[in-house]
Amino acid sequence: ETGVTQSPTHLIKTRGQQVTLRCSSQSGHNTVSWYQQALGQGPQFIFQYYREEENGRGNFPPRFSGLQFPNYSSELNVNALELDDSALYLCASSLSPQPNEKLFFGSGTQLSVL
Amino acid sequence: GDSVTQMEGPVTLSEEAFLTINCTYTATGYPSLFWYVQYPGEGLQLLLKATKADDKGSNKGFEATYRKETTSFHLEKGSVQVSDSAVYFCALKVGGYQKVTFGIGTKLQVIP
Numbered sequence: 477e478t479g480v481t482q483s484p485t486h487l488i489k490t491r492g493q494q495v496t497l498r499c500s501s502q503s504g505h506n507t508v509s510w511y512q513q514a515l516g517q518g519p520q521f522i523f524q525y526y527r528e529e530e531n532g533r534g535n536f537p538p539r540f541s542g543l544q545f546p547n548y549s550s551e552l553n554v555n556a557l558e559l560d561d562s563a564l565y566l567c568a569s570s571l572s573p574q575p576n577e578k579l580f581f582g583s584g585t586q587l588s589v590l
Numbered sequence: 591g592d593s594v595t596q597m598e599g600p601v602t603l604s605e606e607a608f609l610t611i612n613c614t615y616t617a618t619g620y621p622s623l624f625w626y627v628q629y630p631g632e633g634l635q636l637l638l639k640a641t642k643a644d645d646k647g648s649n650k651g652f653e654a655t656y657r658k659e660t661t662s663f664h665l666e667k668g669s670v671q672v673s674d675s676a677v678y679f680c681a682l683k684v685g686g687y688q689k690v691t692f693g694i695g696t697k698l699q700v701i702p
Contacts, residue, residue, distance in 0.1 A: 480633065509688050518594070518679055518692030519634070532687035566633060573687055576622070576641070581633035 480569050480582035488588045489557050497552040497585045499567030505580070507573045508550040510542060513564040513584070525550055526573040554587075562589045592617045596680045596693035603670055603700050611665040611696045613654075613680035621682040623647075623656050623663040624690070628677045637665075637678070670700045 481500045489495050501508055507526045511519035521534035525544035539555040548569070554561055564584040570577040596613040603609060615621065625637040625647070638647035643658035652667045663680060680693040 507688070511690075516694065518681070518694050519690075521689040521691070524687050524689070532689055534689060568634075568688075570688060575683060575685065575688060577688065578636060579634075579688060579690065581635070583631065583633045 480567055480580050482565075482567050482582040482585050484585060485583070486586045486588075488590060490590050491557055491559060493557050494553065494555045495557060495587060497554075497565050497567075497587070499550045499552070499569075499582060501548045501550070501569035502580050505569035505571055506548050507570045507577070508544055508548065509568045509570075509579070510550070510552050511566040511568065512536075513566055514560075515563070519566055522552070524573065531573060557589045559589050562587060592621070592682060592684055592691045594680050594682055594691055594693035596696055598694065599677075599697040601696060601698050603698070605672055605700055605702050606669045607700075609665070609667040609670045609674075609698070611678055611680075611698070613663045613665065613693060615661050615663065615680070615682050617661075617682055617684050619684040621684045623654070624681040624683070625652070625654055625663070625665050626679040626681055626692070628679065628695070630676070634679065670698070672700045672702055674698060675700050 509524040510522040513519040524532040543551045566584045568579040568581045622641045624639045626634045627637045638649040640647040640656035677695045
């Protein structure tokens, strides 16, 4: 059973650029959520995807968007990058969107915006 | 809004010492409470959880009790090991989807 995998592991972009981060869910998991973890902070919920639709969102602007594919893998897209977007981006998958389902996290993508 | 407050680290302990990491919360509803652990270079892992008042979550020698009257969920371990060195996050979840609200994390370093 493979775990949650994220790519790339590290990424450097410049302000104003766009970035796409990728996540492969754990086998059998149909729900994906994304979190942003700034240095020295706890992760903050960005959004959740189930059946290829966003069904929950945190306090992030519209330039943070996502996709979920039929195989349940997911992308996080960030447009017009700002310096404050520098962070570790974590993906988590679960068997269902039910609130009592256990989340399984990937190791994250470290994004640096210069 | 929902929030979690936990003691700031780093916490440095000698091997076999007693560990307590304090955590308090504020929630608009009736939350489930969690402790997650993040080892260096790895993703977050669920350590333990409690879903209702007075429940005790436990795993790998760690324990935490859901105290509704004090809105607390302190993490304890009787004898820490070097392998317990990691960052520990207190967290809560309220509502119908999987938004988890995390504290800032407490870095634990255990020295031999």
